[in-house]
Every structure is written in C-alpha cells, then in structure tokens.
C-alpha cells in the first residue's frame with residue numbers, strides 16, 4: 196500500500212474498534228494479495244450467487260446482509276473465505292458501522308457490488324405517488340449512493356477499485372421502448388425509474404472517479420424471490436455480467452451498461 200494510503204487509513208480508523216478486532220500484521224500481508232469484495236444484499240438470490248462465484252475465485256468476500264442470521268446461513272452454504280457484514284443500505288448508521296468494521300478488519304476494499312434492491316409493491320403508473328417512489332428509491336437509488344460514498348475511502352486504497360451497480364433492463368429507456376423486448380410490456384413508475392436513476396448515477400461516478408471502473412449491469416430476467424421465481428435465467432446466467440464487471444481489468448470499460456451478451460442501450 197502506498198504511503199499516502201497508509202496515512203488515509205490512520206485517519207479513518209475509529210478510536211474504538213467496531214464489531215471485529217483488527218487483523219494481525221501477518222493476516223494483513225495475506226489480505227494485500229487477495230481481492231476483497233463486498234456484495235450488498237448477498238443473503239439470497241443474485242447477491243448470494245455472486246458471493247459464491249467471487250469466493251470461488253479465491254477472493255475474500257464480505258457478504259452483506261441486513262439480517263445477520265440470514266447472512267450467516269447464506270455464508271455457511273458457500274465454500275471459501277466469506278465473512279458476513281451486517282448492512283442495511285437504507286440506514287446511515289448501519290452502512291457507516293459496516294465501513295468502520297471493514298476498515299478495521301481489512302483496511303481496504305477492491306470491489307463493491309451494489310446488488311441490494313427491491314421491486315416494491317406494484318401500483319399502476321397513474322395511481323403511483325411520491326411516497327411509492329420514495330420507498331423504492333430508498334433502497335435502489337439512495338442505497339447504492341450511501342454505500343458507495345461510505346466505502347470510497349476503502350476503495351481508494353485498492354490498486355484496482357471496481358464498483359458494480361446491479362441495475363436492470365427495466366431501467367433502460369432503449370429496452371423498455373423496444374417492442375421486441377418483454378420489458379416493454381411492463382408499465383410502472385417506481386422500479387424502472389429507480390434503475391434509470393441508478394444508471395445515470397453510474398456514469399456520473401465513472402466520470403468523477405476515472406481511476407475506478409464503475410459499471411452498471413442488467414442481470415437479465417432471473418428466477419429469484421424478486422419475481423416470484425418467474426425469471427427464465429438461472430442464477431449462474433444472472434450473475435455472468437455481475438462477475439464480468441467485478442473482475443474487469445484496470446484498463447477495461449467504465450461507465451458502461453452491460454448484460455451477459457454485451458452492451459445494453461441506455
């Protein structure tokens with residue numbers, strides 16, 4: 196780690212240890228050789244499958260879960276170096292505590308996968324009001340901003356920082372207005388506009404952080420609790436684009452929107 200990074204670490208480590216004890220120096224050396232990734236909402240669905248695939252690469256995976264027990268159960272089902280991090284993306288206190296815990300335990304973060312998301316209760320577009328939007332934006336829009344901002348100091352200490360925003364084809368104006376796409380048949384204000392906002396946030400972060408790789412992905416219609424398991428893709432297929440952008444090379448794309456087949460129209 197460069198000297199400037201160490202100085203930054205000293206500034207942000209809180210006086211009182213939070214949640215976990217600092218790693219021993221020997222462990223710190225090992226961790227500098229390992230890619231450390233945090234996946235939010237990783238206790239089930241695409242997040243859990245992403246955590247499993249990244250752990251399979253030999254990475255240290257921080258499995259974010261707003262419920263500790265559900266997180267532990269998910270981690271127990273994954274082989275490899277997996278640690279549960281209690282993290283509710285709608286809570287400043289929770290996200291800040293998680294960032295402090297990761298600072299103390301690992302001192303840096305290489306990859307952040309902003310996966311936690313909700314679809315929210317369906318309301319017809321003409322009946323939808325601001326409160327309906329706010330409820331979904333709290334998780335899908337404000338959540339990734341809250342988590343990214345809190346973990347920026349840790350990401351800045353990585354040699355190859357990567358942020359993956361788990362968006363959706365439903366957030367694409369191009370896809371949702373293409374009559375050949377099933378997404379064009381689903382009409383709602385909340386979820387689609389939340390993911391469209393996330394797409395714009397992705398490209399703005401990419402411009403603001405040129406030394407990072409910040410990309411949005413559309414997993415594709417995947418069988419999870421989010422859609423009552425009506426999705427037609429497997430979890431393996433649904434995580435292909437997430438893993439591709441989590442492992443993107445330092446000179447790879449940034450500010451892109453991709454699915455497992457390639458670029459997605461904005």
Ligand SMILES: NC(=O)c1ccc[n+]([C@@H]2O[C@H](COP(=O)([O-])OP(=O)(O)OC[C@H]3O[C@@H](n4cnc5c(N)ncnc54)[C@H](OP(=O)(O)O)[C@@H]3O)[C@@H](O)[C@H]2O)c1
Pocket residue numbers: 235236237238239240241242260261262265282283284285310311312313334361362363364413414415416417418419420421422426
């Ligand atoms: N499945 C698809 O077809 C599809 C398609 C395009 C995009 N996506 C996106 O993919 C991402 C993952 O969705 P999924 O299909 O895997 O859904 P899922 O099975 O319902 O999983 C969603 C995950 O997000 C977590 N979560 C929700 N609110 C949270 C909060 N406030 N703080 C922390 N975690 C929270 C959930 O935790 P709890 O268990 O505690 O609720 C769960 O772990 C979402 O962003 C979704 O929009 C999915």
